[in-house]
């Protein structure tokens with residue numbers, strides 16, 4: 284999307300330097316830093332340290348990591364080593380394994396001499412496909428937003444609430460949950476977006492930064508304010524992203540999503556999830572029982588990052604010395620709390636039947 288009039292993706296291939304470049308999201312929204320990802324350790328660090336983050340972007344990054352591995356050593360052994368090295372960086376977003384599996388399946392049958400070029404081409408394809416998938420999610424989500432707008436007085440904004448950052452920064456472009464917002468804004472549909480801060484890493488600040496750069500009206504709120512806003516009729520729709528959705532429509536997303544879904548159900552607010560098909564894990568049904576939830580460093584909870592009084596980006600400790608922290612990074616919203624799934628092929632119910640109706644080829648293959 285655009286930053287001060289200039290179009291960016293969240294990652295791109297520098298053809299002169301022959302290296303992947305990323306926006307290092309650890310320093311946003313206060314500092315915009317572009318860095319190369321030149322070694323396998325750089326790729327692992329970029330994913331684990333959340334220099335790149337968001338399920339689709341993690342997958343695209345991993346594909347470029349496999350391309351580097353094939354350029355260094357195209358052997359089967361190195362392919363498997365790269366798969367394992369990158370796959371272990373973060374356990375929850377299925378896109379990481381999806382991308383690595385897709386790369387390995389495509390590269391294994393090839394002569395070793397052809398693998399490096401093929402791997403880089405596949406990484407480019409995965410990145411480009413993500414952009415198109417998210418653009419289509421935006422179109423289908425726009426239709427839902429227009430339905431709400433049609434029931435409002437002329438000019439009154441549609442009030443959306445979103446959790447975490449499922450924006451263009453979490454994908455290669457457009458975002459998933461934000462794509463319908465950008466499409467609606469660009470189509471002239473008035474919006475007001477409630478942006479959850481999303482403790483502990485405050486990815487809501489990334490969403491606020493994105494929406495601000497695009498001119499979408501938004502308000503940054505605490506994670507605990509959403510239920511109150513819904514009780515007072517100030518939210519027309521909740522729309523979030525997902526890191527892994529099961530074949531029956533259970534949605535794993537940033538910690539706190541489940542609580543928003545409970546509040547939405549209690550207040551009759553539609554709760555939609557923007558779901559690109561690579562984020563569907565056809566091998567699991569019960570998300571609560573089967574999806575591994577990443578436990579991140581307690582430091583992320585006991586400390587918070589921001590701009591200090593001297594204008595530097597710094598961390599401050601918010602807890603007493605010696606207080607331990609718990610940091611489960613995701614939770615699972617059971618399908619019964621999800622109004623619908625907005626995919627690149629259309630909107631469906633959060634159910635096995637709903638997903639099978641849009642993706643019969645994948646559903647059948649997983650049986």
Ligand SMILES: CSC[C@H]1O[C@H](OP(=O)(O)O)[C@H](O)[C@@H]1O
Pocket residue numbers: 336337338339446447448449450453454458459460486523524525526536537538612
């Ligand atoms: C479009 S997927 C975005 C998804 O990923 C985020 O997790 P993280 O920032 O830890 O990578 C969050 O769950 C978002 O909804």
